[in-house]
Amino acid sequence: MEVNEKKLLNMAIFAGEIMLKNGAETYRVEDTIFRLCRSRNVSEVEVFVTPTGIFASINPGVENNENIITYVKRIKSRAIDLNKVSEVNDFSRRFVEAEISIDEAMSQLKKIDLLPHYPLELQALFGGVASGFFALLFGANSMEFIAALVTSIVVTLSVHFLIKMEFNLFITNIAGGAMSALIAILLSLVLPFTEVDKVVTGAIMVMVPGVAMTNAVRDSIAGDLVSGLARGAEALLIAVSIAFGVGFILRAWMFIKGVGL
Amino acid sequence: MLLYLKHFIFAFIATIGFAFLFNTPKSALLKSALAGAFGWLLFIASDTKTGSVVVSTFLASLLIGLIGEVYAITDKKPITVFIIPGIIPLVPGFKLYYTMISILEGDLLKASSFGSEALMITIAISGALTVVLSINSFRKRIMAKRI
Known part of the structure; x- marks a missing residue:
């Protein structure tokens, strides 16, 4: 399947951002971004997550390093919303196991991001x-x-x-x-x-x-x-x-x- | 016995309160509260027996981690959902607050005693949770190898 790597990385970072903003542990965010990218046959993935930002690079080519894509995402606020963490976790499991298109995945993530809190x-x-x-x-x-x-x-x-x-x-x-x-x-x-x-x-x-x-x-x-x-x-x-x-x-x-x- | 029952109920309700604040999914509310209540019960029981807050906290966090791990497997949810509300009764937020109050009052002796205690308790909780998570990832690796 042909995959647009830029869109893929963008989507994976967004998933990571939702998790990090809502109180997931650092290793879980790194792991999620890594899995999301690897599931679409990207050969190299490097992720570095801190509470204030996400840095990720992927290398779509196998042999050469000419097409490395890097994305830096700044995280400004952190709260605890375990529902969203759990939902993104479910989402990443679905995405890795099934053939979901990246646009579809992105719209699912946007829905998760807008999930309401308890009143x-x-x-x-x-x-x-x-x-x-x-x-x-x-x-x-x-x-x-x-x-x-x-x-x-x-x-x-x-x-x-x-x-x-x-x-x-x-x-x-x-x-x-x-x-x-x-x-x-x-x-x-x-x-x-x-x-x-x-x-x-x-x-x-x-x-x-x-x-x-x-x-x-x-x-x-x-x-x-x-x-x-x-x-x-x-x-x-x-x-x-x-x-x-x-x-x-x-x-x-x-x-x-x-x-x- | 009655005392333990009272503690169990209080910890249960307090943990549910926090589960709401942390927006825990509805299906996990009671489960995380159960983990928190059993953890607190073990803490109280162990604290009266051994008299060591750090050891008791470690044991209680171990129990909370294990309960959380079981629910994480049966419900297919990240373990965070169950343990974050559960460990709240144990975390030394107050101790850290007292440390800062003592520093503001200029009582450095009290500050260092509260501060070191808070640090030890935090390390006990985190250590216990790390032990549980490491065992789990070890289990996953072995399962992956068999398949």
Whole structure:
């Protein structure tokens, strides 16, 4: 079958981009692009993936190196959307096993890219539930559970809004941290038996970079050292900005209370 | 016993919450929550027995990885879908946050203790997951050779 290699590479990179943007591991993205290209008898494929970009070259000719095609794709934002990762994974399996034309493949990928998230209200609700039950796991009482739930719902909604407005990682997380501390303090004034600390730790659970940190070490162990360092830096930056936001509000509150009394 | 049941239910619901945030496919929601809940149960049980957070985290992540691997094979979905929500109760996001808070407060002693603990726990989780994935790719290579 005659294959247009440029289109093939373009399609494979797009598949990789969707995966990388939605939280797939580095090795999985490299593997997918590699398989997609090799399935159409391209003799040489080299892929280099980092969290901020994809670099891929293919060599369609067998003997000469005159027709090497290279494609660089910059990745600007990363989130976690496991549904899309799973869908692209299914797609690549279908593409490798069957004779799907590249145009058809591209339109399938575009459909996957536009797949909807769970509705925002549901996400906020479940973010709140997750935070509440985490607070319980770490020994909170029922009042603190309610406070963490409410705080986290508001924080999830506002962080979502900030991301949509395309603010960067640092600003988003500072605002999220500050917001959770502020609401936790306000709720602790209303609800009896609540410790601000426990509510805050529950509420920021939806923001803390646990997955980024784990993926950083996993990438490093797998030998993808550049990706590992990049993800590690991202995790550290998120943690710093949350701590900054929370710390600022808590300090300000202590100051106000000190003066007020 | 009642305590374990309570922990199991709390971890189950918390993991489902995160599965929603991560937009896990509908068919995988309960399965990833099950992995997370069993992992947390093993963590609690092992933590009370051994008293070592790092060892307990390693064992729990190993269990989550194995459950995820089984579901990945039966459902033909990438293992990521099942383990990312599942490991959330174990990941030391808080420890990292406390590390940063301590640094901002100028308490470097506390920061280094929280920080090193967070690092060790992260390495335990990642190591366990890597062990599971390596065994799986070894299994795939052997299967490929037979065919």
